[in-house]
Amino acid sequence: MTTALRDRDRLASGGRAGRRGAPWPLAVPAALALGFLLLPLAGLLIRAPWRSLRSLLSDPLVWQALRLSLVTASLATALSLLIGVPLAWVLARSRFRGLSLLRALVTLPLVLPPVVGGVALLLAFGRRGIVGRYLDAWFGVTIPFTTAAVVLAETFVALPFLVISVEGALRAADPRYEEASASLGADRWTTFRRVTLPLVAPSVLAGSVLCWARALGEFGATITFAGNFPGTTQTMPIAVYLALESDPDAAIALSLVLLVVSVVVLVSLRDRILRTGTGT
């Protein structure tokens, strides 16, 4: 305690000098980090085939892939909201044996290589998969190589981002609001809808943005589980990867489009993310 106080005193007294700039042990690594993150993007901009950009981007395949990416990422985010917010609530509010194990399992797709996720999806929902074989036998439905497979693959890798974000906010939320709501006679569902959800809405939004961004960039699970076909399963990242093999200029042009879309979306939502960033 006393050392903490002393530290605070020292910080306060040195505050005026400190405000002028970050101390070099922080400033130098910070500058390195910034350079490391921005240089590759600068490379993309510098090496971009600006002159032939128009003709490269006039290929209808580009817009087909972009549209598919935007649609599937949005559907994956919607699906994640639908099932992810309830899951976050269960993880944050329930008490039962194995809860911590469950929580670890939910975050597994975050650390799993996406290709492994794609293989796992195949083994579960593929035509010979443990669930997929019944979908095929009973309903004649096969998922792999369809747009639905793209949405599932993206949801698989992106859902944990939303769950973690919302769960953190639920844990941090003041329980007294919910208690007050309950004491006034509201049932748990009403409390969730009218009190809890508005309370964590900023985190739900931040989580959705993360989830959407992750889904938009998804590659490994998608190409493994959904394959690659223009119009149905060839998303922008897959188009970029495959274009790189034959036409690097086209790959750079595609990357630029994806970069612009990502930046526009993230910047337009930046304020909201920053505001809730501390909550989680």
Added chain:
Amino acid sequence: MSAAAPVPSLNLARSRKGPKRRSWLAVPAMAAVTLLAGCGGGSGPDAGSPAAGASSSAAGAVSGTVTVFAAASLTESFGTLGKQFEAAHPGVMVRFDFAASSALAESISQSAPADVFASASTKDMDSVVKSGDAGAPKTFAKNVMEIAVPADNPAGVTDVADLAKPGLKLAVCQQQVPCGATAQQVFDKAKITVKPVTLGADVKAVLTAVRLGEVDAGVVYKTDVDAAGTKVKGIEIPAEENASTSYPIATLGKAPNAAAARAFVDYVLSTDGTKVLTEAGFASP
């Protein structure tokens, strides 16, 4: 951004793996143990006939590591060849990168540090030669296409014409990859228009889809069907309907280990090399 996403499917195959280890589990296994791949030696089931050291001449003259960029369809045969080459040249280690020839050609033009390029088409080799990155290529093998179906052949495919049946789930390589271009020649000869559900990044991606039973049929090389064992059934395409592709090999201009590169190319072209390729189902050029 997805730039750092792992390379899909079997492109991860690197290093010296015995053919049998490429089971259907190979995809998750490889993705999971990429780190271990470097030490995947030993256990090669048919590393038999270790060249007997007899024929290969320049033993001892070369050393170090030789990096070979080879078409995905060469995975099994070059895996065996690599082991025999190492046995014949103690002190040399062969490192493979198996992927679509078009992808490898592009990597080479981005100055990837490779010593040897073995392509599944003259087109991709020509592009490397044209940009001055490779010496005079020599054709060492030929391959023809074959229809691969899951062992139980769920769609009852019997010939090329069946591939155009509506509702049939077909996988082929994408057009810019040699196996895709050669498959297209087969379709053109048969005067059919196919509607694949997925376009594989390389021939092994197509084979994997068949092996997992996710598609009813795939068009791959004859050698891939042979290497896949019992998981996959091959339906031969009659010679008059079939199309073939040639495999050229060359040492690369910027080869870090030029001596070993020449020795490896010589070995592939030698009688020992030809024997391995013939056993794998390749035709002589």
